[in-house]
Amino acid sequence: MSSTAHTDNPSALNLKRFVAPEVAEQNFMQAEQGIKAWLTTIDHKKIGLMYLASIIFFFFVGGMLAIALRLELWGPAKNFIDAETYNQIFTLHGAIMIFLVLVPSVPAALGNFFLPIMVGAKDVAFPRLNLLSFYIYLFGALFTIISMINGAVDTGWTFYTPYSTGTSTSVIWMTLGVFILGFSSILTGLNFIVTLHKLRSPGLTWGRLPLFLWSLYATSIIQILATPVLAITVLLLVMERTLGIGIFDPALGGDPVLYQHFFWFYSHPAVYIMILPGFGIISEVIAIFSKRRIFGYWFIAISSLAIALIGFLVWGHHMFVSGQSTLASVVFSLMTFLVGIPTGIKIFNWVATLYKGSIQLKTPMIYALIFLFLFTIGGFTGVMLGTLSVDVHLHDTYYVVAHFHYVMMGGMLIAFLAGLHLWWPKMFGKMYSQFWGNIAAVLIFIGFNMTFFTQFILGSRGMPRRYYNYVDQFQELHQFSTIGSWVLLVGFIIIAIYLAHSLLRGEDAPKNPWNGRTLEWLTSRQPVLENFNYTPVVLHGPYDFHEPISEFQYGIEGSHHHDHSGDSHGDATKAEKAVTNA
Amino acid sequence: MDKLGSFFLPPAKSTMAGTVDQLFNFINIVSAVIFIGIIIAIVYFVIRYRRRTENDVTSLNDHNTPLEVFWSVIPLFLIVIVFYWGFTDYLRLHEAPSNSYEINVTGRSWSWQFNYDSGAASNELHVPAGRPVKLIMSSVDVLHSFYVPDFRVKHDVIPNRYTSVWFEAKEPEAAATDTSWVFCTEYCGRSHSDMITKVIIHKEDSFNKWLDENSGRPDDMPLAEYGGQLYNQLGCQTCHSLDGSRKVGPSFQGLYGKNRVFTDGSSLTADENYIRQSILNPNAHVVESYPAAMPSYQGQIQEEGLNAIIEFIKEQ
Numbered sequence: 083m084s085s086t087a088h089t090d091n092p093s094a095l096n097l098k099r100f101v102a103p104e105v106a107e108q109n110f111m112q113a114e115q116g117i118k119a120w121l122t123t124i125d126h127k128k129i130g131l132m133y134l135a136s137i138i139f140f141f142f143v144g145g146m147l148a149i150a151l152r153l154e155l156w157g158p159a160k161n162f163i164d165a166e167t168y169n170q171i172f173t174l175h176g177a178i179m180i181f182l183v184l185v186p187s188v189p190a191a192l193g194n195f196f197l198p199i200m201v202g203a204k205d206v207a208f209p210r211l212n213l214l215s216f217y218i219y220l221f222g223a224l225f226t227i228i229s230m231i232n233g234a235v236d237t238g239w240t241f242y243t244p245y246s247t248g249t250s251t252s253v254i255w256m257t258l259g260v261f262i263l264g265f266s267s268i269l270t271g272l273n274f275i276v277t278l279h280k281l282r283s284p285g286l287t288w289g290r291l292p293l294f295l296w297s298l299y300a301t302s303i304i305q306i307l308a309t310p311v312l313a314i315t316v317l318l319l320v321m322e323r324t325l326g327i328g329i330f331d332p333a334l335g336g337d338p339v340l341y342q343h344f345f346w347f348y349s350h351p352a353v354y355i356m357i358l359p360g361f362g363i364i365s366e367v368i369a370i371f372s373k374r375r376i377f378g379y380w381f382i383a384i385s386s387l388a389i390a391l392i393g394f395l396v397w398g399h400h401m402f403v404s405g406q407s408t409l410a411s412v413v414f415s416l417m418t419f420l421v422g423i424p425t426g427i428k429i430f431n432w433v434a435t436l437y438k439g440s441i442q443l444k445t446p447m448i449y450a451l452i453f454l455f456l457f458t459i460g461g462f463t464g465v466m467l468g469t470l471s472v473d474v475h476l477h478d479t480y481y482v483v484a485h486f487h488y489v490m491m492g493g494m495l496i497a498f499l500a501g502l503h504l505w506w507p508k509m510f511g512k513m514y515s516q517f518w519g520n521i522a523a524v525l526i527f528i529g530f531n532m533t534f535f536t537q538f539i540l541g542s543r544g545m546p547r548r549y550y551n552y553v554d555q556f557q558e559l560h561q562f563s564t565i566g567s568w569v570l571l572v573g574f575i576i577i578a579i580y581l582a583h584s585l586l587r588g589e590d591a592p593k594n595p596w597n598g599r600t601l602e603w604l605t606s607r608q609p610v611l612e613n614f615n616y617t618p619v620v621l622h623g624p625y626d627f628h629e630p631i632s633e634f635q636y637g638i639e640g641s642h643h644h645d646h647s648g649d650s651h652g653d654a655t656k657a658e659k660a661v662t663n664a
Numbered sequence: 665m666d667k668l669g670s671f672f673l674p675p676a677k678s679t680m681a682g683t684v685d686q687l688f689n690f691i692n693i694v695s696a697v698i699f700i701g702i703i704i705a706i707v708y709f710v711i712r713y714r715r716r717t718e719n720d721v722t723s724l725n726d727h728n729t730p731l732e733v734f735w736s737v738i739p740l741f742l743i744v745i746v747f748y749w750g751f752t753d754y755l756r757l758h759e760a761p762s763n764s765y766e767i768n769v770t771g772r773s774w775s776w777q778f779n780y781d782s783g784a785a786s787n788e789l790h791v792p793a794g795r796p797v798k799l800i801m802s803s804v805d806v807l808h809s810f811y812v813p814d815f816r817v818k819h820d821v822i823p824n825r826y827t828s829v830w831f832e833a834k835e836p837e838a839a840a841t842d843t844s845w846v847f848c849t850e851y852c853g854r855s856h857s858d859m860i861t862k863v864i865i866h867k868e869d870s871f872n873k874w875l876d877e878n879s880g881r882p883d884d885m886p887l888a889e890y891g892g893q894l895y896n897q898l899g900c901q902t903c904h905s906l907d908g909s910r911k912v913g914p915s916f917q918g919l920y921g922k923n924r925v926f927t928d929g930s931s932l933t934a935d936e937n938y939i940r941q942s943i944l945n946p947n948a949h950v951v952e953s954y955p956a957a958m959p960s961y962q963g964q965i966q967e968e969g970l971n972a973i974i975e976f977i978k979e980q
Contacts, residue, residue, distance in 0.1 A: 165854050238851050244823065245806040245852060250955075332824035338807055339822065373715070374722040378732060403809065404820045405827050408758055412751055419743045423736065430735045433702060434728075436709035440720035443710070451706060458702055462695035469691065469746055471684050471753030475816040478809060478849035542672040542688070544813025546849040549857035553845060597718075628724060 100616045100637045104593050106606035109511070113611040124209035125611060129216050130195030131509065136220065137187050144178040145574065147171050152533070152567040155560045158552050168550040169236040170251070176239030177256065181263050182223055184494055185352065188359035189305075190219070190270055192501045193298050195509060197274060199602040199609060200292050202283030202618035207276035215269035218262060225259030228252075238548060240349070243330035243341040247322050254323060257316040264309040267355075271305030274298055283601070284638070285620035292600045292624040293369075293382055297362025300386035304351045304358075304393065312348035315341070339405050346397035354393040356490060358386055360497030361428060364450050367500050368432050369625040370596050371447035372439030376625050378431035385424035392421040402473045411470060418468035425461055429454065444596065445519030449500035452527045456492025460485060463538065478548075481541025487534045499523075499577075506581070507595045511608040512588030518580040525573035532566025599634055600624045616640045677844055677865065678815035678831040680757060685816075687749050694742060757817065760830035764798035767791070771801065771808035771821040772959045773852050774859040774912075775899025784878040787899045789846055789863045791833050792871035798830040805959045809850035812863055820850055833865045854957065855912055858902060881968065891976025894969050903958065906980055913958060914951050916980040925952045939974050 110127050114120075120128055154161050154168055163171070194212065198205050206212050229235055229252040237246040237253060246253050278299050282291075318329045319341070328334025330341040361382075369376045376382065398406055398414030432454060441447070463485040467473050476482065507513055536559050541547075545556045552560070594603040601618055602609075616637035622629050672692070673685055767789075768779040778786050789812075791797045801810055801821045811818040815831040848859035866874055878897075881890040895901060903912035924938070925931045926949045932938050941948055943965065946958035965973070 165857070169851075169854065169856075236853070242807060242851070248806065249853065332822070372713075372722065373720065375724055375726040377726055379726060381727075381732065402754075403818050405822055405825065408755070411754065415751065415754075416747055419747050422743065423739055426739050427732070427736055429702065433705050433709070434731070436706065436713065438723035438725070439709070439713050440715045440722050441710050441713050442715040451710070454706060455703065458699055462691075462699060465695070465743070465746065466688070466691050469687065469750035471750045471757060472688050472691070473750075474754065474757060474818050475684060475688075475813070477818055478811070539672060544674045544811075544845070544847070546811065546847045546857075548851040551857040553843075553860070627722065 096638060097619060097636045098616075098639065099632060099635045100614075100618075101635055102593065102604060102606045102615075104607055105590075106608065106610045108610065109606065109608035110611045111608060122213075124205070124213050126198050126205050126209065126212055127195050127509075127609065127613075129212050130191055130193075132216060133186060133194060133219070134191040134509075136223070137183055137191055140178050140182040140223070144175050144183055145571075147175040147178070149567055149571060151175060152564040154550070155552075156564050157557060158554060165550045166236060169238075169548070170234035172548060173235050173238050174230060177226065177235070177260070179490075180239060180352070180356070181260055182226065184356040184490060185263075185267055186219060186270075187356075187494070187498050188363065188501060189274070189298055189301055189355075190215075190266075192363070192498070192505060193274065193359065194270070196505060196602055197295060197298060198277060198281070199605060199613050200295055200600055201277065201281055201286060202601050202614065202620070203277060203281035204612035204614070206273045207280055208273050211269055212273055215266045215273070218269070219266040222259045222261075222263035222266060225255050225262060229255035229259060240345060241316070241319060242345075243319065243322070243336075243338045244332065246319060247331050254320055257320055261313050261316045261320075264313045267305045268309045271302035271309075274302040275306070278302075283618045283620055287620075289380075290620055290623050291383070292362075293365035293376065293379070294359075294362035296383040297358045297360075297365070297386045300390040301355050301358045303387075304355050304390050308348045308351040308355070308394070311344065312352075315344040315348065318344070339401070342401055342404055343397070343406075346400045347394075350397040350400065351390075351393050353486075353489070354389055356494050358389065360453070360494040361386060363497045363501035363504070364432060364453050366600070367446045367450040367504055368435050369627075370504070370598050371442045371444060371450070372435055373442070373597070373627045374435055374439035374625065375623065375627070376431070377434035377437075378427075379623075379625075382428055382431055385428055388424045389421060392417060392424075396421055399468055399473075402470060403477050415468055415470050419465070422461065422465055422468070429458055429461070443520075444503075445514075445516055445523060446500045446504040446596075448520055448523045449496050449503060452523060453493060453496045453500060455527075456488055456496060456530065459535075460488030460493055463488065475544075476541060478546060479541035480537040480545045480547055483547050484534045484537035484541060487537070492530060492534070496526075499526075504596070505602070506584070507591030508593075508602055508605075508608070510585060510588075511591055512584045513591045513595065514584035514588060515580045518576055522573045522576040522580070525569055525576065529566050529569030529571075529573055532569060533563050534566070536563040536566065594631075597627070597631075599627060599629075599631070601634075604635060614640070674813040675842060675844075676814070676816070677834055677836075678817070679834060680753070680831060681814070681816045683753055687746070687753065690749075691746060757829075760798040760828065761796045764796040764830055765792065766798050766800055769799045769801040769810060769821065770964070771803040771810070771848070771859075772899070773805050773808075773957065774848070774855040775902045776810075776846060776848075776859070776861050777898055777964075780875055780879075782875045782879040784875050784880075785894075785897045786878060787897050787901075788861050790871065790874055791863065791865055792868050793833045793835045793865050794868065796830055796832045798828055800826050800828050802826050804964075806852050807850045808848045808852050808859065811847045811849040812844060813847070814844040814863070818849060833863075835867065836865045854955070855902065881972065887968075887972045888975040888979050890969075891972035891974070894965070894973055895976055898961070898965070900973075913954060916977050919980065920978045924949070926950055927952055927956075936974050939977055940970055943970065943973065 110125055114123055151171055154163050232255055233252040235253055235256045236249060236251045278295060321327055322329050322331055328336040330336040330338050332338060365376055365382055396414055396417045398410050399418045402411045467476055467485055503519060540556055540559045591607055593607045605613060617640040618637045621636060622633055676682060676685055770777040775787055778789050803821045803823045808821040809818060810821055817829045817831050819827050819829045844863040846861045846863055848856060905911050905915040906917055908915045908917040919934050922934045923931055924934050944960060944962045946960060947956050950956045
């Protein structure tokens with residue numbers, strides 16, 4: 083076996099066991115302190131936390147807008163806001179939730195914090211670029227806020243032409259904001275790809291990569307390839323508005339359907355930018371809380387890549403009734419079904435992982451199970467919408483609204499909450515109340531279904547989306563949906579309270595509260611500045627819970643400038659053997 | 665199955681609605697069966713394999729080829745059925761029979777206008793039952809989308825280009841009192857949600873009678889009364905009230921002869937010339953505190969119609 087050894091001289095590896103102390107002498111927060119240190123930090127963990135804070139802030143804003151929309155829809159015609167304001171609010175709700183919350187949520191916040199630790203690196207490959215991408219994000223967000231103050235935008239987040247070239251609202255600020263945010267997304271993707279290729283610890287083969295990282299890898303590829311198309315699209319839109327060149331506006335000789343092709347060429351893959359990282363989190367959570375090897379590791383890993391690639395070829399399913407050619411619609415429908423297959427198989431694999439596991443219903447796991455419930459409904463209704471003749475009836479109705487909320491909120495946002503609860507103790511060193519965590523999760527589950535399942539019925543009965551006013555027969559269902567939004571709100575308020583309590587007065591967390599096996603759980607309660615005082619060496623798969631934790635603690639004395647403060651045990655012979663057999 | 669359909673779906677009033685509804689129900693039932701299976705499996709596993717001690721030994725089995733082939737091939741098989749079914753119906757929805765009765769549709773922010781071969785025009789859609797009807801649609805401003813839930817048809821209405829849908833309305837039941845709506849389903853600005861109107865399904869002979877009654881100005885009809893008819897047919901009432909209430913545009917009540925102040929500070933008296941210009945070139949003068957939202961009706965109203973509308977406004 084040693085003929086295929088990774089090094090010519092295995093004993094030169096000098097493997098030792100390193101056990102990080104429960105509490106680091108100086109964790110990453112203590113290492114650099116003060117506002118200035120935070121704003122100029124190149125530490126991926128602090129940048130991740132700054133993203134996290136921004137995303138939570140924008141989620142709050144977007145969420146409050148949603149509550150206002152639902153309240154206005156309590157009755158037809160005017161209840162408390164006028165039609166123009168309503169149109170601006172749903173545009174902002176969509177734009178904020180997609181560009182400022184969902185796209186960056188998992189990659190930029192949780193991914194930034196954990197990707198380098200999970201590959202055993204000190205930081206991402208380009209730490210300064212990472213900080214730059216955060217500032218580009220803030221700068222893009224600033225443009226969005228300016229557009230809010232400067233007359234807002236009333237086009238819907240899709241900015242369809244020719245309405246968007248004609249409306250008197252602040253389209254230019256908003257689209258430039260989207261343009262800038264795109265660069266942040268591209269740079270983060272680039273950073274992750276290089277980090278995953280170049281900075282993995284010895285022994286961390288692609289087959290031992292935690293599935294969360296596989297999903298971030300697939301996501302990053304889409305971010306790099308698709309986002310430039312969005313940039314081109316909004317740039318052309320801005321040029322048409324300001325210079326009057328006719329690209330999309332038929333009055334100037336352009337084609338409005340062309341805009342839709344451009345827009346969805348980015349925005350459909352963007353749906354996978356938003357959901358793939360969520361898949362990654364669900365894989366981690368289900369494995370940890372089932373204490374079991376994940377079922378179909380390679381299938382889950384490769385299906386993320388398959389989804390990323392096929393996902394580029396389905397954009398036209400947003401346009402079955404737009405006037406694109408019939409043949410195109412047929413091809414897009416078929417491709418849409420094909421992308422559904424790997425997604426479905428992932429769900430079967432997660433369920434199979436529960437079989438003969440040792441299942442513990444902690445808050446992150448509750449969210450993972452909620453994810454399976456809601457996302458499966460989102461998937462099946464996606465099949466419904468991919469079906470040509472049925473989509474003619476359902477397109478641009480509340481059915482579509484319900485479907486993408488099941489996928490985006492029931493899928494990605496729930497997965498984000500699962501990840502937040504999984505990694506909260508590692509990020510902040512504090513535990514939160516499991517009791518209140520579970521209560522909030524159940525409330526969100528109930529509120530979510532009340533709000534959005536109702537909208538499937540509204541939609542299939544013919545209620546169009548983006549309607550301020552509606553015919554009387556839809557009122558009861560609208561009211562039920564609005565009540566659901568309040569239940570959701572209560573759920574989120576409870577989360578805000580117990581997480582705030584955890585930060586201020588929470589119990590100290592153990593460094594590995596869930597008994598995980600991936601590298602982040604081997605660091606101290608809150609990791610040190612450059613994550614490890616040694617170079618970790620990975621000898622086992624990420625979900626090999628049957629191996630004792632000591633098997634995961636091997637490493638090489640690093641060229642690190644810190645003295646490692648952990649105990650080290652010379653047990654090199656065994657570890658070397660494992661490395662060479664890997 | 666029909667019960668399920670009638671809970672989720674609006675009444676089926678076209679000949680194509682039946683097969684679309686069957687497919688909708690088929691997908692729902694198959695999905696529900698698989699979904700319930702998944703949920704039962706999850707609940708069972710969570711209870712059966714709940715953690716008993718920290719030292720629970722779990723299965724190391726991480727793949728099973730027959731199982732994975734099974735759950736890849738079965739969905740693929742189901743999806744081919746669904747795709748093919750949806751695909752063939754979609755083609756049928758696209759190919760209007762050659763003997764279709766054609767109606768021209770104009771979408772504008774925020775009203776619909778329907779023009780019939782006899783010269784009749786209306787802002788509600790009148791169709792004969794039992795005969796295929798093809799709508800030839802175009803927009804004068806932004807994108808709109810023509811949607812009749814009861815017929816299961818929808819298509820975008822695009823400026824500078826014709827698109828079409830067809831349907832065959834079923835004979836209305838004598839007792840039917842529910843309204844069939846036309847909705848605009850492509851967001852088109854402030855009053856997008858008011859861009860709705862009704863479909864009136866006639867029996868063949870009553871449709872012809874309706875056409876006769878609404879084709880142009882009958883010789884004995886006073887000009888102002890014809891103007892009132894055009895006011896409804898062309899969709900003016902979406903934005904202009906007759907009772908003084910404020911809608912998107914100014915009310916017609918007491919409009920004639922009034923002094924109008926415009927956004928640029930200038931003013932004019934609302935005489936015949938001003939009203940004519942406001943219809944044909946609405947943005948030449950925009951009344952203060954109102955948006956420049958009105959599309960031009962240039963080329964869409966005959967001289968007689970313009971005079972009739974002016975006479976009608978004089979009377980308000």
